Amino acid sequence: MNIRLLNSNDAEAYLEMRLTALQNHPAAFASSYEEEKDRPAKMYGERFQSEESFTFGAFDNETLIGSVTLLREMKLKLxxxxxxxxxxxxxxxxKKSIGRxxxxxxxxxxxxxNGIEQIYLSVEATxxxxxxxxxSFGFEVYGEDKKALKVGETYFDEKHMVLHL
Structure with missing residues (x-):
């Protein structure tokens, strides 16, 4: 397995994996398949070049099998x-330590x-x-958002977590 920052050459593979994730696990993401299915891969390629957004990909040989994005807050107070x-x-x-x-x-x-002191994330409560x-990384739950997401007629709660560096 290989983990690296994604670049514009990875945009098509990322889009394909993302759409699969959105279709198969709609409660895990705030975005929906319907919202993202017509987005061009080029948009992700441009995002991968940003200095505020860092998307890491996990590869099995040349196949993208996982990803995570770190977004830096840009407002002065954040x-x-x-x-x-x-x-x-x-x-x-x-269950192969890819997420880890x-x-x-x-x-x-x-x-x-420079200056990052806290990392936040949200996760579907179940x-x-x-x-x-x-x-296991030290993230702690600091709140729960009841009915945070609605997929069809089903609501999903989210736990909000923070890691203090």
Whole structure:
């Protein structure tokens, strides 16, 4: 397995994996398949070149099998914070420490960035494996958002977590 920052050459593979994730796990993401299915891969390629957004990919040979994004806050009063979003590992590769490797890469990047003191994330409240993973890095739940997401007629709660560096 190889973990690295994604670049514009990875945009098509990322879009394909992201759409699969949004279709198969709609409660895990704030975005929906319907909102993202017509977005061009080029948009992700441009995002991968940003100095505020860092998307790491996990690869099995040349196949993208997982990703996570670290977003740096840019507002003056929030510059000490970053957010982890869009964490995903393909089902066939779960329970193989891929998520741990992705989280390690994102947290290490946050530590490299000047001034980052806290990392935030949100996780669907019944996603126990993800909550366990995040907790193992020292993330702590600081709140729960009841009915945070609505997929069809079903509501999903989210736990909000923070890691103080």
């Amino acid at each position: 510059k000490h914070r970053a957010n982890i979003v869009a964490m995903y590992v393909s089902p066939d590769y779960r 490797m992705l989280m390690t890469a994102a947290i290490d990047k946050a530590k490299e960035l 996603n126990i494996p993800a909550i366990r993973l995040y907790s």
